[in-house]
Amino acid sequence: MSSPAASSVLRVALLGGGTVGAAVARRLLQHADRYADQLGRRPELTGVAVRDTTRARDGIPPALLTTDAAALVGDPATDVVVEVMGGLEPAGSLVETALRRGAQVVTANKQLVARRGEELHAIAREHGAGLHYEAAVMAAVPVLAVVRESMAGDEITALRGIVNGSTNYVLDLVAREGVPFADAVRQAGELGYLEADPTEDLEGVDAAAKVAILARTAWGTSVPLDAVETQGISGLTDADFAAAAGRGEVLKLVAEARRGGDGRVHARVAPTALPATDPLAQARGGTNVVEIDAVLAGTVRLVGAGAGGDETASAVLGDVVRAARPR
């Protein structure tokens, strides 16, 4: 890592070979020259840790597949560890190990970052490592960088948005196509729009993790997940949709956070009836939207796809570039 010869290569280990992992791997392999030009270091994929090495993964040479994630992470030659396996364990232990040996870690794991973000940041600081997770919130929409860096000279007062694409897909289907709520949920599941455990989406747990990360990024204060008032969409009925439509309103799962006059942060996720003219009400399908209110800037709005393999890979690769730049 420190010898001049080695520094011309950027060794990247990938944990997870699902849709996001495969998209990251393909891009790194097929566009290595481009990244080399940009970074002055040529990315080299050292391995992709998966559960099943016999399954073919589009664009990943089988020789790179391994079940030994710990070996990849522990390899002192690995510069950047990209964690896109999801779940709290073993992802958490692997990320921690990488940070403890001073590596740059890029993760898309919102539950891990929401639950252990501060602890992991402290470990990263202690060991001169780096922790990057733009992909954990709103996929390719770079809301964390905007909040953390671009608006650092201003004072953010509130954040509100639609940060879970799966539930928005369901709500949009009911509101626009008149599909009964239960059918819309089933349809979203069949299309793969819901997480493996659909309660993460439907009960607002995914949105709560994202708003907790957003709020901590905006205000630098700890926002534990259980301090986010969380209500999902599973309790909604067709009558609720009909009533909202009758008032010219649209039901959306809104995530919001606000810093009160006392400096305390209040965060919540709840189904909310919005006037049809509200920019959040206009989010179609899997679209995510966030509005950032600041004292000087007024309202800045960011919109884009909130999920998807390529979209999440875009943010992961942005963080890989960030991690590879000299600090």
Added chain:
Amino acid sequence: MSSPAASSVLRVALLGGGTVGAAVARRLLQHADRYADQLGRRPELTGVAVRDTTRARDGIPPALLTTDAAALVGDPATDVVVEVMGGLEPAGSLVETALRRGAQVVTANKQLVARRGEELHAIAREHGAGLHYEAAVMAAVPVLAVVRESMAGDEITALRGIVNGSTNYVLDLVAREGVPFADAVRQAGELGYLEADPTEDLEGVDAAAKVAILARTAWGTSVPLDAVETQGISGLTDADFAAAAGRGEVLKLVAEARRGGDGRVHARVAPTALPATDPLAQARGGTNVVEIDAVLAGTVRLVGAGAGGDETASAVLGDVVRAARPR
């Protein structure tokens, strides 16, 4: 600048005491503690260069006003020079002087950056200085940072947006309120929505400068201002608006840039009839919108106020924070 004692202060010189300058000064003076906490260095306003020191400026102590911009810029103790005076000269010479002595420069001057950006970047590199201009495009909407940093791992293919709030105000007034075009232009002028020289807005010169900066930031290639195909709104007639409305379309001044298969960048500004459902068509009043298309990310959209003293100050102060952080 290099002694440990001095490094605990961040000396900021301000060139220009208009709406943006006054907003920056007020914020730096009133929130010095906040910036000190954030940066580990307390900002100190060393002076505000203006043409007329006898005019009162809201929130700026008269003792800070000076007509001697060159002295402020040349002072080796000044860490950050903020240029918000506008115009090519003397702004250009002052920025160049500051860069040549290795200072950090923050500017909101789109014409200067569009015309001399590459030359000034080269001077900055040569002298270990810094050049920051997020405020030059879309005020507080941090489109340059998003394009340059957040999407650096992706591949941007096209940009399109409404980047001039004044003409959008005029066009919106005609389209929504039915105000005759000539009256709408007059009204915008009376409300101070047009630049001192209104042809900058009306002839698309302002939008062309912004799209040139955007394109260079996205693709790293030189985009001279005269290579931007530019058509303003001054040639529009009430009949054009009526015809567009009859087709269910909305006339907007659209700025766009695209990288062709040959790697060449094509940029243009032109009045364009958009379907009413296009997100650009929905921009009200002085709102700015930009859509960034990238291979992995799809389309990411940023929306916010495109002008205004506080809004521009938000971006300037973000750059001051960026400039003050250790590199």
